[in-house]
Amino acid sequence: MVSHEIISKLRILREYALAQGARAHLEWKAEDSHLVRYANSAISLNTNEHLTILEVSVYGDHKIASTTLIVDEDDLDTMKATIDKAIEMLAFATPLTYLPTLPSIKKTSVFEETYDPEVEALPNEDIIAFVNEATKGLETDDILLSGNFSSGVATYASISTETPEVVFSRKTDIGITLVLSSEKRKWEVNAEQFVSHKRDLDAQALHDRLSWLVELYTTLPEERLPEGPYRVVLGPAATAEYLSFLGWLGYSASTLKRGLSAFKEDDVGKKVLSEQFALIEDPGMLATFPSPVDAFGRRREKRAIFDRGVLTGFLWSQQTADEFGGTATGHDVSNLSIALQGGDVETALIQDFARLPRDRDILYVPYLHYANIVNPTEGLVTGVSRFGALYLKRDGTITLPYNVRFTERLDQLFGDKLVWLSKELVPYGSSSSYFGRDPSTTLVPALACFDGVTVEISNESF
Amino acid sequence: MSVDWKSQVKRLMARGADYADVRYYPNHEEDFKLMWNGNFLAFNRSEESGFGVRVLVGGAWGFAASSNMSSPEETFDRAFANASAASTKVKRPIRLADKEVLSGRFVSPCAVDPFEVPMAEQIAMMRELDGYINQEGVMQRRVMLRTIRNTIQYYDSEGAEIEKHFVEIFPSIHVTSFDETGMMQGRKYQPPRLGETRGWETMDRDHWKEHADRIVAEMRQSVEAPKCPEGRMSVILMPDMMFLQVHETIGHALELDRILGYELSFAGGSFVRLDDFGSLQYGSSKLNARADATLINSPGSFGFDDDGVAAQNRMLIENGILVGAITSRQMVTEANERAGRQIFDSSGGTCRACAFYRTPIERMTNINIDPGQDGTLEDIIRNTEYGVILSGEKSWSIGSNREQFHFSTDIGWLVEDGERKGVVKNCAYSGMTLDFYRSLTAVGDESTWEVQIVDNCGKGAPGQVMHLGHGVPVCRFDHVKVGE
Numbered sequence: 001m002v003s004h005e006i007i008s009k010l011r012i013l014r015e016y017a018l019a020q021g022a023r024a025h026l027e028w029k030a031e032d033s034h035l036v037r038y039a040n041s042a043i044s045l046n047t048n049e050h051l052t053i054l055e056v057s058v059y060g061d062h063k064i065a066s067t068t069l070i071v072d073e074d075d076l077d078t079m080k081a082t083i084d085k086a087i088e089m090l091a092f093a094t095p096l097t098y099l100p101t102l103p104s105i106k107k108t109s110v111f112e113e114t115y116d117p118e119v120e121a122l123p124n125e126d127i128i129a130f131v132n133e134a135t136k137g138l139e140t141d142d143i144l145l146s147g148n149f150s151s152g153v154a155t156y157a158s159i160s161t162e163t164p165e166v167v168f169s170r171k172t173d174i175g176i177t178l179v180l181s182s183e184k185r186k187w188e189v190n191a192e193q194f195v196s197h198k199r200d201l202d203a204q205a206l207h208d209r210l211s212w213l214v215e216l217y218t219t220l221p222e223e224r225l226p227e228g229p230y231r232v233v234l235g236p237a238a239t240a241e242y243l244s245f246l247g248w249l250g251y252s253a254s255t256l257k258r259g260l261s262a263f264k265e266d267d268v269g270k271k272v273l274s275e276q277f278a279l280i281e282d283p284g285m286l287a288t289f290p291s292p293v294d295a296f297g298r299r300r301e302k303r304a305i306f307d308r309g310v311l312t313g314f315l316w317s318q319q320t321a322d323e324f325g326g327t328a329t330g331h332d333v334s335n336l337s338i339a340l341q342g343g344d345v346e347t348a349l350i351q352d353f354a355r356l357p358r359d360r361d362i363l364y365v366p367y368l369h370y371a372n373i374v375n376p377t378e379g380l381v382t383g384v385s386r387f388g389a390l391y392l393k394r395d396g397t398i399t400l401p402y403n404v405r406f407t408e409r410l411d412q413l414f415g416d417k418l419v420w421l422s423k424e425l426v427p428y429g430s431s432s433s434y435f436g437r438d439p440s441t442t443l444v445p446a447l448a449c450f451d452g453v454t455v456e457i458s459n460e461s462f
Numbered sequence: 463m464s465v466d467w468k469s470q471v472k473r474l475m476a477r478g479a480d481y482a483d484v485r486y487y488p489n490h491e492e493d494f495k496l497m498w499n500g501n502f503l504a505f506n507r508s509e510e511s512g513f514g515v516r517v518l519v520g521g522a523w524g525f526a527a528s529s530n531m532s533s534p535e536e537t538f539d540r541a542f543a544n545a546s547a548a549s550t551k552v553k554r555p556i557r558l559a560d561k562e563v564l565s566g567r568f569v570s571p572c573a574v575d576p577f578e579v580p581m582a583e584q585i586a587m588m589r590e591l592d593g594y595i596n597q598e599g600v601m602q603r604r605v606m607l608r609t610i611r612n613t614i615q616y617y618d619s620e621g622a623e624i625e626k627h628f629v630e631i632f633p634s635i636h637v638t639s640f641d642e643t644g645m646m647q648g649r650k651y652q653p654p655r656l657g658e659t660r661g662w663e664t665m666d667r668d669h670w671k672e673h674a675d676r677i678v679a680e681m682r683q684s685v686e687a688p689k690c691p692e693g694r695m696s697v698i699l700m701p702d703m704m705f706l707q708v709h710e711t712i713g714h715a716l717e718l719d720r721i722l723g724y725e726l727s728f729a730g731g732s733f734v735r736l737d738d739f740g741s742l743q744y745g746s747s748k749l750n751a752r753a754d755a756t757l758i759n760s761p762g763s764f765g766f767d768d769d770g771v772a773a774q775n776r777m778l779i780e781n782g783i784l785v786g787a788i789t790s791r792q793m794v795t796e797a798n799e800r801a802g803r804q805i806f807d808s809s810g811g812t813c814r815a816c817a818f819y820r821t822p823i824e825r826m827t828n829i830n831i832d833p834g835q836d837g838t839l840e841d842i843i844r845n846t847e848y849g850v851i852l853s854g855e856k857s858w859s860i861g862s863n864r865e866q867f868h869f870s871t872d873i874g875w876l877v878e879d880g881e882r883k884g885v886v887k888n889c890a891y892s893g894m895t896l897d898f899y900r901s902l903t904a905v906g907d908e909s910t911w912e913v914q915i916v917d918n919c920g921k922g923a924p925g926q927v928m929h930l931g932h933g934v935p936v937c938r939f940d941h942v943k944v945g946e
Contacts (some may be wrong), residue, residue, distance in 0.1 A: 035924055039724040042553040046544035047525040047924070049513070051817045070819075072530045078511075085507055092581035094589065096501045124547035146726040148923050179727050186863065188726060208783045252585075257801070258498075258602055259638065260646060323501065347732060369730060372859040374870045374890060374946060377646045382859045403861060405892070407946065411817035432923040457866055457892055 003110055003157075006030070007166050009076065010159045013054075016080050018161050022087050025103050025160045027055040027295070030073065032120065033152035036127050038178075041144045043316070046124065053436065054079050055426035058086040059102045063339065064377035065089035098323045104162035105297030111169040114196035114289050114439075119172035120153045122198065127151070131178065134206040138180055138214055147178040147190075150431040154438055156334075158295050167293050172196055173439035175431035178206055179387070182215055186462040187222075187400065189213035189388035192237065194429050194441050196289060212351045213388045222400040225363070225391065225458045231419070232406075232453040235350065235366030237387075239444040240428040243279075243340060245373060245381050246410050251305050253260060253314040255376075257324045262379030262410060263311055273309040274418040280304050281315070281331070287427045288337035289439040298330040305338075309415070335440035338450075343421030348446035354392055362449075363401065364390040379410035384457075402459035417452050421445035465513075465531065465615045470538045473799035474517050475619050477542060481518040481558060483618035484538075485768060487511060487818040490612040491577060497588050497605040514818045515541040521555025527819035550621065554799065558791040559809050561771050568765020569573040571758055572629040572661030577608040579662050587665060594674035595637050599682050602648075604636040607664075608917060610929075614818075622770035629661050630761050630929060632917040635674060637681050643828040647684040647887055649677040649854060649872050654912035655759040655931070659794070680873050683885040690874050690886040692945030696849025697891055697901075698842055698938045704831070705872055705914035705932035706855040711895045712744075712751050713932075714831040714921075715864035716778055716786070718793040720824075722800070728923050730862035733895065734784065736801040742784040745899030748834055751779040753788055753810060755827035758932030760913050762829075764814065768822035771811035778829070782900075788812045788824050816926040823922050828913070830933035834905025839936050842904045844880045850944060851875040851882065852889055870946065890946045898939055906936035 006028055030052045037045040052073040057066040067086040071078050127149050139145050151174045158167040174195050181188035191209040195201060234242075248255055249262040256265065263272060282302035283290040293299050296318055304312050313329075315336070321328040336386040347353045350364055371383025384405045391401045408417075422445040429441030467484050468769050474482040489511050496504035514527035524545025528537040547837070558603050578582070584607065591605045610630040617623055638648035657664060670705045699707060712734075721726060721732045734742070755763050755773035766772055769791045778786045787797075790813035794806035815822040836842055843851070854872030861867065874889035917929040 033924065036548070037727070037923060038551075039726065040553055040722070043522055043548035043551045043722055045523050045525060046548040047821060048527070048537075048544060049924070050526075050528040050530060051819055066504075066506045067507060070508075070510035070512060070529050071512075072532060074530070074532060079661070082509065089505065089507060089581065093502055093505050094585060097499075098501070124544065128547065128550060144723065146723065148727050150924075155463060177727050181723065181731075183723070183728055186731070188731075188862075193781075234682060254658050260638060264644075319503070324710075369862040370859050372857045374857045374859075374868070375645065375888065377640070377644060380946065382857070384859065384861045384866065386862045398636050405859075405861070405866065407868065432924060434920060434927050454912050456870070457894075459861065459865060460894070 003168050003170065005173060006155065006157050007168060008103055008158055009186060010166060011164055013077060013079055013083065014159050014161055014164065017083050020083065020087055022083065022163050023059040023102050024083065025057040028157040029053040029055065029436065030155040033150065033432065033437045034122065036149045038131065038145050038147045038422060041139050047051060051436070054082060056083050056086045058090045059100060060093065062095040062099055063090055063093040064100050065093045070259070086432055099340050100321060100322050101318050102162060103158065103160040103296040105160060105165040105167055106163065106166045107297065110166050111291040111292055114171045114286055116172045116197040118198040119151055121172060122151050130201060130203055134205040135210065136207065138210055139388045142183050143180050143214060145178065145180060150175045152437050163264050165297065167295060167297055169291060171289050171439055173289060173431050174201065176206065178210060180210055187217050189217055194427050196286065216390065216398060217400060220398055220400050222402065222462065223391065224460055225401045225404055225455055227455050227458050229452045229454050230363045231360055232363045232365055233353065234448045234450065236426045236428040236444045236446060237367040238365050239340065239448045240442045241383065242258065242381065242410065242413060243338065243442055243444065246414065247336065247338065249373065249376055249379050251311065251314050251409065253316040253326055256314050257320060258377040259361045262377060267311050268313050270311060271309045272311050273306055273414045275309045276343055276418055277306050277309045277414050278304065279306040280339050280341065282339060283337050285337050285443060287443060288441050289335065290337040291333040294330050294332040296332050298462060300330045310422050314355065334438050337402040339443035342423040342425050342445045345420050345422045345447065348422050348424035353447060354363060354390065354398060358394055361394050364392060374407060377414040380407060381410060382407040404455040404459065405457040406453055407456055408453060415449060417450045419449040419451050422447040465534050470534060471617055471619050474538055474542050475874060479517045479519050479542060481619050481829040482516065484515050485818055486513040486615040488613050493609045495588060495607045495674050497592055499603055500592055504864065508525050511818065512818045514815065514821065516821055517541045517545045519545035520549030521552045523818045524548055524554065525821040554796060556792050557795045559572050559794045561769065561791060561809060563621045564766065564770060566766060568626045569629045571659040573659050574662035575611065575629055576612045576631050576662040590597065590667065590672055591635055591674065594671055595635055595678055597678045599639055600637045600678060601640060602638040606634045608632040616768065616770060617827065618760060618770050621919045623771055624766045626765055631661060631664060632780055632915065633665065635677070637678055639681055639685050641685045647681060649681040650685065651677050652915065654914050658759050659690065660759055660761065674684060684873050684887045687885040687887040690850060690889040690944060693943055694941050696938055697853040697942045698846065698849060698877065698936060700851065700853040700936060701910065701912040701914055701934045702854055703852050704934040706858055706869065708829055708831060708932050708934055709916060710858055711864055711867055712778065713826040715895065716788050717824040718787040718789045719796055722786065722793060722796060729921050730834055733863040733865040736797055736805060738784050739805045740785060743782055744779050744784045744896065745782045746902040747782045748902050748905045749782045749899055752777050752830050753812065753827050754830050755811060757828045757913065757931060757933060760828045761917065762827040762930035766813050767811045767813045769809060769813040771809045774811040788826060790824050793824060795831065798821050814928060816928050820926045825921065825928045826919065826930045828931040828933060831935060831937065833908045833911045833935045835907065836904040837907055838909050841904060842906060842936060842938050843877055843882050845876045845904065846880060846938060849877045850889060851877060852885065852891065862897065864895060866894050888946060891942050891944045893943055898942065901940045902937060903940050904938035908938035
C-alpha cells in the first residue's frame with residue numbers, strides 16, 4: 001500500500017477517534033517480508049509474510065491505554081473497533097503519577113530514502129542466484145550451507161488527534177547471513193551483509209570472506225586455548241553486540257532512572273571510557289535505516305553520546321521525560337542510528353590483518369553468541385565466540401581456536417582495554433526483531449582491538 | 463469473511479503439492495499490563511487475525527501468511543510458488559513421518575477465563591500485588607500480568623481437522639534495591655503451576671501475599687549479604703533456577719532440528735550427534751528427563767501440534783543415557799535416513815508456531831526432570847558438605863551448540879557441613895553441559911518438584927517466541943565453577 005493510501009486511512013481513523021471524543025496516537029505498521037532460509041545445503045524454508053498492524057494509544061487525565069491489532073489492511077471497521085476498545089480500557093486505567101505527553105506532529109514528513117522498489121519486487125530466482133554466486137564452489141559433501149536471505153519492506157506511519165499531520169517512512173532492506181559448516185567437525189564460519197538497496201549487494205565480498213575462512217578451516221590445526229587474558233580483535237558483529245548492551249546500560253535515561261545503568265548522572269561530563277571511544281547518534285546516516293523524525297514529529301539531529309570517552313548525556317524518551325521530569329531528546333524511534341567512530345588503523349578486512357606482521361598473539365573473534373547481562377549496574381556482559389574465530393600467532397602462523405567465553409565489564413572493555421579501531425566503518429544489524437520487520441544497523445569499525453580480555457571457559461572441541 | 467480452507471488446500475494438492483496445511487487464527491487476543499512503581503507503563507490489548515499456509519512441493523517447504531482475508535487464494539498461491547522455488551535447491555527431499563490422521567478439539571483447562579474477568583477486578587488485583595511489594599527498602603517494583611486467549615483451526619491435505627482453544631496466564635512480581643556499592647540486587651516471583659488449570663483462578667491472593675513478603679525479605683538480605691564465594695563447590699538449584707538450566711542445556715540441545723543443523727544460521731546447533739542416541743552418558747544415573755505435552759496445567763501442553771500430531775509424553779534421558787529428542791514429522795524421517803538406522807519411530811508431536819505468520823518448528827513442550835530419591839530440600843542440604851543454594855534466574859548465556867553455559871542468580875545461600883548458612887549475593891556459575899549433568903549427585907523427591915513456566919522462549923528465523931513449561935525438582939551438582 002503506498003504512502004498516500006496509508007496516510008488517508010490514518011486520517012479517517014483519526015477523525016473517528018476525534019468523533020469519539022478521544023485523544024489518541026495512532027501508529028500504522030506494515031511489513032511485507034520474504035525470507036529464503038538455507039540449511040544443510042538446501043533451501044529449508046521460503047516464506048512470505050504480509051502483515052498490517054495498527055497500534056492505538058488513548059490518553060486521558062494522567063492515563064494511557066493501548067491496543068494493538070493485526071488485521072486486514074482494508075478492514076477499517078475492525079480498526080475503529082480497536083480504537084473503541086482502547087477508549088473502553090482507558091476507563092479502567094489507574095492514574096499515573098505523571099502527565100503523559102500526547103504527540104503533536106506539526107508537519108508531515110515522508111521518508112523513503114532507504115526504500116528501493118527493486119528490493120520489494122526481488123524475485124525468488126534472483127535471491128537464489130545471488131546466494132549461489134556468493135557460495136560458488138564452497139559446498140562439499142561435508143561443508144554445508146546454512147543461512148538467511150531476508151528482504152522486504154517495513155512501513156511506519158504515525159498520527160495523533162492533535163493535528164492531521166503525519167510521520168511516514170517506508171524502508172526496504174536485505175539482511176544476509178551465510179554460514180558454511182562442517183558436518184563432521186562441527187566448525188562454522190559466516191559472512192553477513194545489510195543493505196537497503198539492491199545495487200549495494202555484493203556477492204563477491206561474501207564469497208571472498210567465506211572462501212578465505214573455509215580454506216583456513218580445512219587446512220589449519222585446531223586448538224583449545226588456555227584460559228587467561230588475551231589480546232583480542234573483534235569483528236563487526238561482536239563489536240555491535242557490545243555496543244547494543246552499552247546502549248541499554250550506558251546512556252538510556254530510562255535505565256538510569258530505574259537504577260539499572262552502569263553509569264550515573266554524576267558521570268555526565270566525565271571521561272568514563274577510552275579517549276578513542278567516540279559514539280554518535282546521527283539520523284543522517286542512511287546505512288543505519290534512520291528515522292529522521294521521531295514518533296512525536298521532532299526532527300532529529302546528530303549528537304555525540306561519548307566524545308573522546310566523555311559521556312555527554314543520556315537519551316530521554318518522551319515517556320521517561322514525562323515520568324522523571326527530564327526533557328525528551330528526540331529519540332522516540334524504534335531504532336537509534338548509532339556509529340562508533342573509527343580510529344586510525346587502515347586495515348579493515350581480517351584477510352588483510354592476518355597477513356600483517358605482529359608482535360604478539362592475537363585472538364580474532366568475529367561474533368558473540370547469546371551474550372547477556374550478568375550484572376547491569378556493573379555493566380558486566382558475558383558471551384561466547386562463534387563463526388570463525390582465529391588465533392593469529394606472533395610467528396605468523398594461524399590456528400583455529402575452539403569457542404571461548406568472555407565475561408567483561410563494558411567500562412573496562414571500552415576503557416583501558418581498548419587498543420585501536422579500524423578507520424573504516426561497516427554496518428551490522430538485523431532485518432527484524434521477534435516482533436516484526438524493523439531493519440536497523442549500527443556502524444562499527446571493521447576491526448576493534450582490545451587487551452587483557454579474559455577467556456574464562458575454553459571449549460574442548462568445535 | 464468465511465473461507466473454505468479445505469478447498470484451498472485441495473487446490474494446492476491438485477496443482478501438484480506433496481502436502482499442504484493451513485492454520486487460521488480467527489482472533490488471537492493478548493493482554494499485557496506492566497505496573498512499574500505503581501504506574502502502568504503498559505496497559506495493552508492486542509488482537510491478531512490471519513492465516514498461514516505451509517506447502518511441500520518437490521521435497522521443499524514454502525510458506526506464506528497474511529492478515530488480509532479478502533483474497534486468500536493469493537497467499538496459498540504464494541506459498542506454492544515459494545515451495546516451487548525452494549525445490550530448485552534440494553539436497554534431501556523432505557518426507558514427513560507417518561502419522562495417525564486425527565480430527566479433534568483441545569481446550570486448555572480453565573475455570574475462569576481471564577478475558578471474562580472485569581478489567582476493574584484485574585486492575586484491583588495488580589494494585590493489590592503492588593501493595594504487597596511496596597515495602598521499605600524496595601527501590602523498584604514491578605507487577606506484570608500477561609494473558610492470552612487464542613483459537614487455532616488446522617486443516618491438512620491428509621485429512622486432519624483440528625481446533626484448539628487456549629487460555630494462558632503469566633503473572634509475576636519483581637523487586638529491586640541497591641547495595642552499598644550501588645549494585646542492583648533483585649528478586650522476583652512467577653508462581654509455578656499449583657493446580658490443574660491455566661486460568662484466572664490460579665491467582666490466589668494468600669499465595670501471592672506469602673511470596674511477596676518472602677521475596678522482599680530475601681532482597682533485603684541480598685542487599686546486606688557478602689558476595690558469593692568463588693571456586694569449585696556443590697550447587698543446589700532450586701526449581702526456579704533448575705528450570706532454566708534444563709531449558710537451555712537439555713531442552714534446546716535436544717531439539718532435533720538443531721541437532722540436524724537447521725538452526726545454524728542464527729540460534730545454533732547442538733553438541734549432540736545422531737550417533738549419541740542410545741549411548742551418550744548425558745548425565746549421572748540420577749538424571750531422567752522427558753518431553754511431556756500431556757501435563758495439563760502447563761502452557762507446554764496443547765493437545766495436538768501444528769503437524770496435527772497428538773500430544774506425547776516421551777523420555778529424553780533415561781538413567782543418564784540419551785534416548786530421545788524433541789521431534790517433528792520432518793525431522794524424524796531425515797534423522798533416521800542420515801543415521802542409517804531407526805532412531806525415532808514417529809514424531810514426538812512438538813512442531814509448533816507462535817503465530818499464524820510463523821512456520822511451525824521443533825519447540826519444547828514441557829521438558830521435565832523426574833523427581834528422584836534423595837529426599838526433601840532439607841535432606842539434600844543435610845548431605846552437602848560445601849556449596850551454595852541458588853534461586854531465581856538473573857542472566858543466562860549459552861554456547862551455540864549448548865555445550866557450555868554461564869548463569870547468574872538473584873540469590874544464594876551458603877551451605878557448610880550440612881547446614882544452610884547466610885545469604886550470599888552476586889551468585890553465578892558456569893560449566894560444560896555434559897560435565898555438569900554427570901556431576902548430578904542428588905535429585906529431590908516429589909515435595910521439591912514444581913511446574914515452572916516460560917513465556918519467552920526465542921528461536922527460529924523469522925524469530926518466534928513460544929510458551930512452555932518445565933516440571934523440575936531441586937537438584938544438586940558437585941564440583942561446579944562458581945563465580946562471576
